Ligand SMILES: [Zn+2]
């Protein structure tokens with residue numbers, strides 16, 4: 001693209017509208033949209049395949065420079081399941097309760113916060129980093145636990161706790177809770193796997209990454225010392241691509257902070273496919289110490305899984321995206 005596109009113009013406004021209409025766009029979906037807009041704006045034909053990734057990056061930089069004043073940004077992240085590059089217009093100052101406030105009641109928001117706590121605390125432990133809940137587990141959270149008032153879980157740090165505290169006692173019926181879970185999928189916050197696990201969608205991870213770390217990671221000195229020096233870290237980034245890992249692999253050493261997306265392991269271990277070692281602690285990288293629902297559906301322990309290890313490792317090292325990994329991403 002020529003230099004004149006570096007300035008913010010009507011084409012950027014039109015492009016922004018495409019994002020307002022869609023929750024998430026892939027690069028392949030963006031190309032014809034941007035080509036059509038530029039064809040009209042520049043009064044010369046631009047083909048979808050003329051749009052390159054660097055073109056788009058430069059174009060988004062111009063657009064984001066304007067959006068920043070409104071705490072908005074078009075962010076990009078790769079799908080954790082495949083390589084698909086995804087783009088979404090997100091609120092950079094976003095927190096989950098406020099984002100949900102436009103479409104959900106305080107009781108519903110309090111329920112969603114209990115579900116998020118279940119994903120990132122209850123079902124995200126040292127031994128099993130599931131970061132997902134089943135419909136059954138979510139239904140059990142319909143009512144706040146007895147004595148929940150004292151905990152003030154919504155808002156966590158107390159910021160938003162007060163305003164919802166009064167409603168903490170009501171909770172939802174099971175049917176209401178099920179409907180909210182379905183709404184969260186329809187609204188693009190959760191995705192539901194074939195096996196019935198709910199987890200945060202790519203869009204939610206793009207939008208809430210800062211909030212999730214603020215909410216669920218405890219800096220050193222504040223926690224109970226579980227994480228030896230790094231505080232208590234429940235939300236971790238991939239060692240390769242630096243994006244949050246909620247589905248992927250972890251180091252076989254339970255004390256090691258290293259996590260990788262499944263797709264990222266293939267690039268990361270390309271030079272040592274048959275002797276994969278953790279880049280941080282040098283422990284064996286098994287390929288079957290999972291993060292995500294597989295941490296729950298497998299037994300998650302080192303014992304029984306040893307027998308499953310070799311065949312799984314073989315499928316992971318032959319350069320293919322292991323297709324078994326991707327079953328859940330087309331829901
Ligand atoms: Zn990664």
Ligand SMILES: [Zn+2]
Nearest residue numbers: 251256278281
């Ligand atoms: Zn390690």
